[in-house]
Amino acid sequence: MILSIFAGAGIWLTLRSPSEPQALVANPAPLPSETGVEATTPLPPTPVPSGSGQDGRSTPQPSSKPRTVATEEARVLVTVPPAVEASAAAHPLGLSAKQVYGIHGRYQRELSKAQIALDQEAMGKLEHGLALEMSRASFKTARLEGTGVASGMWPNPKVWIPRHVDGTPDWFVAICYRPGIARVFDVMSSTPAGWRLVASAADTQSTPAQFPKIAADSDGYATSLPENAPGLLATPRQVAAAHLASMADAEPDPMFADGPWTSEVVEFWQQERARLEDAGWTLRLSYQQEGPVRALRTSDGGALVWYAARSVDARRAQYVGAKVSLKGSAAVRTANRAFTHSVSATYGRMYVAHVPPAGSTEPVRVLGEWSDVLESHGD
Structure with missing residues (x-):
């Protein structure tokens, strides 16, 4: 079975050992193929009262393959889109498109070095905010497990540079696509550092x-949109809130198209909650939006939207009975222990979605995700 592992902006494929135990009761997000909860003692005979100790919150990830793919380590030359290069000198940042490609290229090269060394300090010079926290957490997990993380570079990125907006940091998007492997969406922003x-x-x-298709003006620049931008099926902030609420409540939202980060997540958590109930445990989950919501206009009048969240899945026993243990990265953080009273895991999550224009009959499509365990504990 294929298992997905992500660190920094790299995506990699690894194989799970066939001897790894299967989840019998529930899986904590984000990687059901590698993480989960397992009943290590017989289930108690007494059923749990309906709705006992639950608030309907949730956080999983289904059989989708989150962030994980093999990449090439060799450096590659990139082609600057003529429309962007022609007007790059006039960009308010004072950066040419070639310089923007250079920024992303240096990030990839330095990331690869940091991944090889599991260098948490170096990551502070490459990433910021929740992204930095997620990458550092993956390094910590690897050190605890005595393993490493894959390293390498994504070839042939394409960049889109939004025009400057007063009062907000400048940013750009780099997208890499390898057919049969993955499409990766990176967002880089200017910071004081x-x-x-x-x-x-x-x-x-x-x-x-x-x-x-990302829309570009006559000078080749993309258009950034505010969190409350009108003219869309819903504002970028409303889309982020609705998506996170749907997963937290394990209830489908008709605003979103079916897929690995929408309907499959909902179904996954519904099943896992039911299995935990049978074992005499309750499941409380939450998704809290974190950081800004960023958006770029698309040529259809819609928008590409990036947003992030911190999720927590907490399990609590209602009476003495089944023990619960985590799997995958969450298990590494708890030294593969089994718990009799409670256990929880916290994850960082990032998404990109396409929002159609107002009046469209098309649903919002979530196009990608990155998730990583930040911490886990229990008693």
Whole structure:
């Protein structure tokens, strides 16, 4: 079975050992193929009263392949789109498109070095905010497990540079696509300390979702949109809130198209909650939006939207009975222990979605995700 592992902006494929135990009761997000909860003692005979100790919150990830793909380590030359290069000198940042490619290229090279060394300090010079926290957490997990993380570079990125908006940091998007491997969306922003990766997501499906065209003006620049931008099926902030609420409540939202980061997540958590109830445990989950919501206009009048969240899945026993243990990265953080009273895991999550224009009959499509365990504990 294929297992997805992500660190920084790299996506990698690894194989799970066939001897790894299967989840019998529930899986904590984000990687059901590698993380989960397992009943290690017989289930108690007494059923749990309906609705006992639950608030309907949730946080999983289904059989989708989150951020994980093999990449090439060799450096590659990139082609600057003529429309962007022609007007780059006039950009308010004072950066040419070639310089923007250079910023992202240096990030990839330095990331690869940091991944090889599991260098948490170096990551502080490459990433910012939740992205930095997620990458550092993956390094910590690797050290605890005695393993490493894959390293390498994504070839042939394409960049989109939004025009400057007063009062907001400058940022750009770099998108890499390897057919049959993944499409990766990186967002880099200016910070007081320099340019940093602040968001990322990937689609590693064998057939990735259709990618919308990003709109460019006559000078080749993209148009950034505010969180409350009108003219869309819903504002970028409303889309982020609705998506997170749907997963937290394990209830489908008709605003969103079916897929690995929407309907499959909902179904996954519904099943896992039911299995935990049978074992005499309750499941409380939450998704809290974190950081800004960023958006770029697409040529259809819609928008590409990036947003992030911190999720917590907490399990609590209602009476003495089944023990629960975590799997995957969450298990590494708890030294593979089994718990009799409670256990929880916290994750960082990032998404990118396409929002159609107002009046469209098309649903919002979530196009990619990055998730990583930040911490886990229990008693």
